Amino acid sequence: MSDQFSNSQVIRKPAVSAKGGIVAAQSRKAAEIGAEVLAAGGDCVDAVIATTFALGVVEPWMSGAGGGGAMVLYRAKENRVEVIDYGMRAPDGLRIEDYPLTGGAASDLFPWARVKDDRNLHGPGSIAVPGVVAGMEEAHRRHAKMPWKDLLAPSVKLAGEGLLVDWWTTAMIASSAADLRRYPASAAAYLQDGLPPNAQWGIRSVVRMPQDRLKATMAQLAAAGPRDFYEGDLARSIADDIQAAGGALSVRDLAAFRAHLREPLKIPYRGGTVYATPELTAGPTMARTLGLLQKALAPTQGGPDAAAYAAYAEALQAAYRERLKDMGDVDGRRALGAEAIAPSCTTHFSAVDRDGNMAAVTQTLLSTFGSKFVTPNTGLTMNNGIMWFDPTQGNPNSLAPGKRCLTNYTPVVAQAADGRTLAAGASGGRRILPAVSQLLSFVMDFGMDLDAAIHQPRIDASEGAVVIGDKRLPSSVREALRGRFDFEEARIQTLPMKFACPSVVLRDGTTNSGVTEPFQPWGDAIAEG
Numbered sequence: 001m002s003d004q005f006s007n008s009q010v011i012r013k014p015a016v017s018a019k020g021g022i023v024a025a026q027s028r029k030a031a032e033i034g035a036e037v038l039a040a041g042g043d044c045v046d047a048v049i050a051t052t053f054a055l056g057v058v059e060p061w062m063s064g065a066g067g068g069g070a071m072v073l074y075r076a077k078e079n080r081v082e083v084i085d086y087g088m089r090a091p092d093g094l095r096i097e098d099y100p101l102t103g104g105a106a107s108d109l110f111p112w113a114r115v116k117d118d119r120n121l122h123g124p125g126s127i128a129v130p131g132v133v134a135g136m137e138e139a140h141r142r143h144a145k146m147p148w149k150d151l152l153a154p155s156v157k158l159a160g161e162g163l164l165v166d167w168w169t170t171a172m173i174a175s176s177a178a179d180l181r182r183y184p185a186s187a188a189a190y191l192q193d194g195l196p197p198n199a200q201w202g203i204r205s206v207v208r209m210p211q212d213r214l215k216a217t218m219a220q221l222a223a224a225g226p227r228d229f230y231e232g233d234l235a236r237s238i239a240d241d242i243q244a245a246g247g248a249l250s251v252r253d254l255a256a257f258r259a260h261l262r263e264p265l266k267i268p269y270r271g272g273t274v275y276a277t278p279e280l281t282a283g284p285t286m287a288r289t290l291g292l293l294q295k296a297l298a299p300t301q302g303g304p305d306a307a308a309y310a311a312y313a314e315a316l317q318a319a320y321r322e323r324l325k326d327m328g329d330v331d332g333r334r335a336l337g338a339e340a341i342a343p344s345c346t347t348h349f350s351a352v353d354r355d356g357n358m359a360a361v362t363q364t365l366l367s368t369f370g371s372k373f374v375t376p377n378t379g380l381t382m383n384n385g386i387m388w389f390d391p392t393q394g395n396p397n398s399l400a401p402g403k404r405c406l407t408n409y410t411p412v413v414a415q416a417a418d419g420r421t422l423a424a425g426a427s428g429g430r431r432i433l434p435a436v437s438q439l440l441s442f443v444m445d446f447g448m449d450l451d452a453a454i455h456q457p458r459i460d461a462s463e464g465a466v467v468i469g470d471k472r473l474p475s476s477v478r479e480a481l482r483g484r485f486d487f488e489e490a491r492i493q494t495l496p497m498k499f500a501c502p503s504v505v506l507r508d509g510t511t512n513s514g515v516t517e518p519f520q521p522w523g524d525a526i527a528e529g
Helices: 028-039 044-058 132-143 148-161 167-180 184-190 212-224 227-231 233-244 251-256 283-296 306-325 429-444 450-455 475-484
Strands: 016-018 022-025 068-075 080-086 101-105 113-115 260-262 265-269 272-276 345-352 358-366 412-415 421-427 459-463 466-470 486-490 501-508 511-516 524-527
Touching (some): 016 524, 022 028, 022 044, 022 501, 028 044, 028 148, 028 524, 068 272, 068 412, 080 132, 132 227, 148 212, 167 184, 233 251, 265 283, 306 429, 306 459, 306 466, 306 475, 345 429, 345 511, 429 459, 475 486
Parallel strands (some): 345 501, 466 486
Antiparallel strands (some): 016 511, 068 080, 068 358, 265 272, 272 412, 459 466
């Protein structure tokens, strides 16, 4: 891979350690809000809810109330792990005939046949029933200490301040501007004169994009509670906006949606246990990967060597081949398919509180800015979950009304043999599984702390036969991989990322630590207080 970037630049983010709680997120601002909730006496789940809605305001290209996701929760007192699944599903009123095939390949990065006008990729026809609010509702009902309205108050304030424009904001908006400009409310929210906004050079110059409608929506959601999003005025407003623009999502779809409490996959590994999301996620493929690694990898002192990286590559490739044999989900339990080879834009954060409760939370709109469709009356950026389905009929994952979406994220909680517990996950579509698998190995096989683990170079083996190696790997490792695989080198970079973007917390005795991807410009781990 040719490039023009410096070979000597070094970027590091030291791990944060504390006796109190920590939130590690892709946005420092959102992590600070979660940490403030912990400092105020909140449970880990309170921090999750506050961080979730803050992320939807400051990082609207990745997640928000218009998306879906899953969380893995560890409850320290009971030594119990549970999964709350709030993945999206297709509207019941979706009509397959509204997605005619036109020949050729889809214009996005899924391997589907192309649909007329890319109706399944962007716009109101691409919107699936969103689950984030229902997920937070279920988490709040089960574990929260603080009132719902108090946890949403920071996101209301953030929306009132407007979306702060810096170079990262500009880069993310620019990457989707061609489609954002198709929809008037989207263009009004994110573009200036039809173009991406730019930060100014002046030291006191501040550029913000107003989010008045989003502020009003967040204020109503805070005051009226989560069911208003699915059964009240917000539900009617969202459905009316989408149906007026030609989409299928209805009030009935929203009213019927619930998050689901699920048993985690319990994966034995190296004397410890990894708890992953089941069913329609990459959790089953994680289980297969770790099963193969446990047999193939012999941990050595001094960290992973060439043999370890080869074992990572072989285990991941074998697990992906198995995943791709069956394209999709027939019985509501298996999760295998082409969604594994497509990227997505997602956010992941992890949190731990002073009592050792933990959360690994992954949420997504699917593509960058999801459907690119902002509902005019609510200011919400909606998902494009319909893109997860194969528009060609007759396959297990074929588009159909009411069907649950496949996903490729897998937040995890792991208990290592040495007694340490960690919550981990990443954003980055198909690259999530390789990143999380290796981070688990760095900690559970090689005994690394989080500072060492987050800075340890990784490989990616999610692109079929190609293995991608971080250019920072020792030359002996890269040459060994080149001799065994179809090998390419890539540098860790901010955009476009060639490796996933993890956020991790760990508890060792009574001490917590947290880290985020060093090359993510906004991400930080923030300790309470």
